[in-house]
Amino acid sequence: MNANNQMNGNAPVAGTLYDSSTLINVSPEGRIVSIFSGAWLLGSAISKVDKKPVQSLARLLGAGYLLYRGISGNGLFNGFFGKRKADRHARAVNIRTSILIDNPREEVYYFWRQLNNLPVFMKHLQSVEEYDPLHSHWVVKGPAGLGTLEWDAEIVKEYPGEFLGWRSLPGSSIATAGRVTFMDLPGGGTAVDVMLTYRAPAGYLGSGLAWMLNAAFENMVVQDIRRFKYFMETGETAS
Template sequence: MRTTAFRGTIVEERRPVLSRAVIAAGAGACAGAAAAYLFDPVRGRTRRARVRDKTAHTTHELRDGVGILCRDLGNRGRGSAAAVRYRFTGRSVDDRVLYERVRAELGRHVSHPHAVEVHVRDRVVSLEGDVLDTEDERARRAVRHIPGVKKVHASWTTHHDAEGVPLLQGGGRRREPVPELLQQQWSPTARLFAGTAAAALWALSRRLPRPVSWAVMGAGAVLATRMATNLPLRRLTGINAGRNAVDITEAIEIGAPADTIWALVSDYSVFARLMPDVQEVRRSPDGRLSHWVIKGPAGVPIRFDATETKREEGREIAWKSTEGQLIAHTGALGLTPADGGRTRLHVRLAYNPVAGAAGHAIAKLLGADPARRLRQDLMRLKSHLERERQPAGAGHLVAQRPAGEVTGI
């Protein structure tokens, strides 16, 4: 309630309580829906068990994640302390240890370290051999800053390019350290600090002017998403990610020999008959190119062309979409014999949907989960193959078995 004065008259204004009532009504409706879902007389027990299992799984993952984070923090703390000791106490070292330090440091600054000879005597380093002129000064400076090095004599020969120098041939590459935030996968410690920084940016955005606060809030959201998914931004957005924004791997064991399975999966034009999401597959006369029509989100058909990149009869087949497709992807299907005449079928898919991994997550929330569909299709394939191998009349024999008879497997 707020009191204001208007022309000498005291007026009381009551804030509307409609918003609180709406919130309370919404919370009550959600609670009622949850209770009806979990305590349904027919499926309530199964749903409660599923919720209990997922809760236990999430708890175990959280506990394991906290343990990994604690170990990573401890290891990095000990590593930082060792690095400080190395800088201050590493100067009193014998020549053998100093030689190994120099060789290790050269590998970070010289593309062909095997072309360089290192000699150490009384902490004086002599460098001989061949290097490129673009690496000369940087390598000298790096060796000079190694703890324990008193002086550096670089008598090596510098070259503008590798032409005519045998030791500089080949695809040499400097193993320069990559900053933590530029790596493909962030460590648990880096993700912790990134999440803390994202929260700080969100808190700071409230005190800034409107346009600036939006930019800071957007930067915090991007940082939080990168931290939560641990995926590079190009894979999250799908920009310059090629065919590798999302990776899916599934495997299943089928009670049939590899030859029987290969005869079916190698001619993937029959997939339209076995998989509901595959509406049509047309192969070119030579079998290398195929045109697919599959059911996409909301039942919208998706068309693309694919070409085979590898075929090893009876073992593996690989393919990729042709250039210019809306959803670029690549995949491989392999067969591995297992015990008891069974075969392990494994499928690897990598694709770049619209908006990258973020688009994949949104599609998953809407029920269009490619991984779940792939598992279902593999189960249908397994059922089809094992049903084809079942002897005729086997179901009739099982039905005629006496009720008290127990059979071994």
């Protein structure tokens, strides 16, 4: 390879050796999410190191890899297998949780439907700004306020009082979709069923780390829904 090819960023010619450990093979969006997710895992590992040392160690290793990946732009798994570009699609993470709330269904639904209410009980949300009845802007904060992710979303299906479905808009730094169903309970109260699908930008983590983020996000959602129940029933925010 001559100097011109190197400066122009051309791929190595056949027979040329290059150091995959310094190759940038992660998309800008993937680097952002890697840093955010690594910081999140790091905070989770530190907070539970006394109670779950083995799990915390695994999360620390995962956090270290994700932070390295985001800061350097080099995915070690991609480099090891000779990949210069990330995969087109990343595996989706699906999270589902349900809870029973003692309030009437329409009251529960319409509080959720005002999307700017969500940060009241969803601690990972910094803000949700509604542009109009169908479009909104979401900001998610990392642990201890370290880093943020932002995206625009749209409501794609709604049955007032019963069902709400949304998804992020094309070009967002994170691909996400969700739906929440509200059902009457015999004798009063509401059953709330929440499903979230999260797909990172292409190539944002090695396939072996997907389970770690699934656990982190699932725990986050479950805790947020419990806070939602507490707020609806008491009018107070849970710690």
